[in-house]
Amino acid sequence: AQSVTQLGSHVSVSEGALVLLRCNYSSSVPPYLFWYVQYPNQGLQLLLKYTSAATLVKGINGFEAEFKKSETSFHLTKPSAHMSDAAEYFCAVSVRTGANNLFFGTGTRLTVIP
């Protein structure tokens, strides 16, 4: 079975500060991992994905994430927060067999303080 746990349902950072959103996964087989962002009243947009190539993955809008198998983690970071980063962020896991359905975490709401 696959699952993800996102630590911290709410994270607040100052504009220009480091953004760190945590995600730990559980999977009985090698996983694919994703980060999605959701703005109010909108669908989900893919930020980045890990598919067993490089462990450090760069995504859109300056975000990146590092796959750490030993820690079963896939934390999302951005060096400098911008006001436009305020949104809900979801970590998700999928596996390589069967339907490519995504298992999502419960999300982390990021607030950026001016």
Next chain:
Amino acid sequence: ETGVTQSPTHLIKTRGQQVTLRCSSQSGHNTVSWYQQALGQGPQFIFQYYREEENGRGNFPPRFSGLQFPNYSSELNVNALELDDSALYLCASSLGTGINEQFFGPGTRLTVL
């Protein structure tokens, strides 16, 4: 290139009624997945359709059913609505059933009274 569209945007139903939600996939995509996102939660996988056949189902009862049409658009039907069915229903399209990016629509907000 047209993205994923969903209709209607909002819907209000009463308990026991039936509802149909619609999704048009992105041009060139032959796979549609449906997710339920309850308030304050992450999306949960309902089922996936690939070339008009169900290709996987999450932990949802049979009163949740779907269809995919030859043009790859899709419907989600929910019978005997319950209060807990109130949620944002998201449709995502992709190419094939491998690990290709799923493109999400804006969702349909269903409220069951």
